[in-house]
Amino acid sequence: MTLTDQNRAPLYEALEELKTMHIVPFDVPGHKRGKGNKDLADFLGAKCLAVDINSMKYLDNICHPTGVIKEAEELTAQAFGAKHAYFMVNGTTSAVQSMVLYVVKRGDKIILPRNVHRSVINAFVLCGAVPVYINPQINSDLGISLGMAYNDVVNAIEQNPDAKAVFVNNPTYYGICSNLRKITELAHKHNMLVLVDEAHGTHLYFGEDLPVSAMAAGADMASVSMHKSGGSLTQSSLLLSGDNINSDYLRQVVNLTQTTSGSYLLMSSLDISRRRLFLHGKEIFKRVSELAQYARDEINEIGDYYAYSRELVNGDTVFDFDVTKLSINTSGVGLAGIEVFDLLRDEYDIQIEFGDLENILAYISVGDSDKNIEQLIGSLSEIRRRYKKARTSSLKHEYINPVVEMSPQDAFYAKKISMDIRKTAGEICGEFVMAYPPGIPILAPGERITEQIIDYIIYAKEKGSLITGPEDMHIQRLNILQGGR
């Protein structure tokens, strides 16, 4: 395989060829290239349904690739600088699960920052592993969680020499990167693998002047949401692995939870997007970086908003910043991020990605035009003119070290009862309690509840922080483990 093969898209080509073969379908799917479901074909387009096909001779099989899927995965691995790449059709969540399930079994430990995506802790529920959390540090002015401090990782490894792996976000939702290279070196020195959540990092593999990617940093596995900055269809994703990983065993792990009817729409979108990124990624992400920078400069000129960037870099907890991300702190306008988020949608017909108590995140991609960016900036300036309020005292963020009493799995399956939150001190929590901002779990299943935690939940709630997770939407009650005290 040479680099010129990157011009090819084997899976896409096989599907195109199949169209010319006029094969009579007596297999699933039952819509038979759309002919059996006109409403759906009218809605999605006949071209789309013509390639919604089941695995067959020419098209290989996602569970055991030997043909065009294998070729497409090999090209993907080459493009991303990985030893092996796996097409994932159950979302990045399943890629993250596969990384965790590969590394640990019941009772094993993984070191991870507290601001991991929920899918990671859910994977712990699946396999019975035990999390060792690192405080990701918080920037109180902005109300965002950051990366892991290197020394915190050193300490966690010293205290848990039996841990199997270190887990890293690269970057976070807000664009913050930890020192991935140095953390990887350290982990490897202690015979631990490095797993990386790159849900927001596809572009790191193709753009210039961006933070280092997991594979380039020598990490062992990475989950990459191609459907975010990579341009493939929603739910299509990649799992990448390096030299220390047994690729056949990893395939078996992937097959534990992934569908056997892999969608060719999703897989061909991965194939076509990989080719596009390899051939044009540099220009694409140069343009995205320029758009984001233009928007940042203009938004900062409006006043009161703060669109942050590389100036946050401090060599440790913000080792690098992903400049393609447009994260904006709104507290200077006296409005919660979520209020700006709602105003943009309800008043100005603009849908952004995310809003928390103090920040909004607008997702910028190559699909954006100059005028869309102007609309966003113009709307933000109007929101400031029309809705600006006096700055309210912001939430004081406090990181409370979790006390993990049992594995998330044991807690998940244990018998639980509902209790008034104020009476739960000393109990073991049976569910998640997340607070946005700063987007960190306050409690996860299996953790001891303390007075300090209860006070913080009540305080954050009063301050307008969005609390999610518990069954009781009003967060007046919590599910706790029976007999956990």
Next chain:
Amino acid sequence: MEFWYSEKHTENVYLSIKVDKQLYSSTSRFQRIDVFESLEFGRFLALDGFMMLTEKDEFIYHEMITHVPMAVNPNIKTVLVIGAGDGGVLRELTKYPSIDRIDVAEIDEEVVRVCKQFLPKTACGFEDRRVNMYYQDGMKFIRRHTGEYDLIIVDSTDPFGPGEGLFTKEFYGNCYNALKEDGIMVNQHESPFYEEDAAAMKRAHKRIYDSFPISKVFQAFIPTYPSGHWLFGFASKKYHPVHDANEKRWELFGIKTRYYNSNLHKGAFYLPNYVEEMLKNVE
């Protein structure tokens, strides 16, 4: 040989003009620009295939978008024109010696160059010493100005293409902010007749109505625009377009017009019932 320019007014309706020859064609960073010579309408300019102006009927559009606000407030001194790369609005505005300053934010310099070369009868106001050209997106230009203009004229293309942002609520809000206490905004307001145009017209009216205390609509008959029945928006912080119209003061300017006059000014604000109803429904 027969050479016809055809513009789709709807999926099922075309306007076709017999072309004598094509004078110019190019694609700028923003749009395709064409100039044709026709027997019936003289020279005409098309952007992205849509007719912008013909030599024969452009006077109607440019007189109506300019003299209506000037008659309501003859003391207008500072004007911002957004779009207007063809120069027709400038030709009319520069007839007023009382105006001190005319800023123009036009996104596409190429349009100005082409119009100066091929449509000199329209593009003749650019050289006036009061005119300041800014080649940038009107949305960007307007954000940096507060309480500065007596009049803003939004001479945009249709809300599909480069002009899209000039039909948004944030843009109208930014215009409000850039106007003085008694400022007026006049805009190209699409047509009420065909369904798609009418939808854009209603959207624009709703957004302007939400942004300004006074928001009225007036009409003109422009043969080469879809259906010929065209609307303009008059939005203001203080002046009513009919009650506050200052006929006598305007007539003192002694400006010679072919379409606009003081009676027509009033009449232009009397709209057909179906148009009134469309406007009411979004107010």
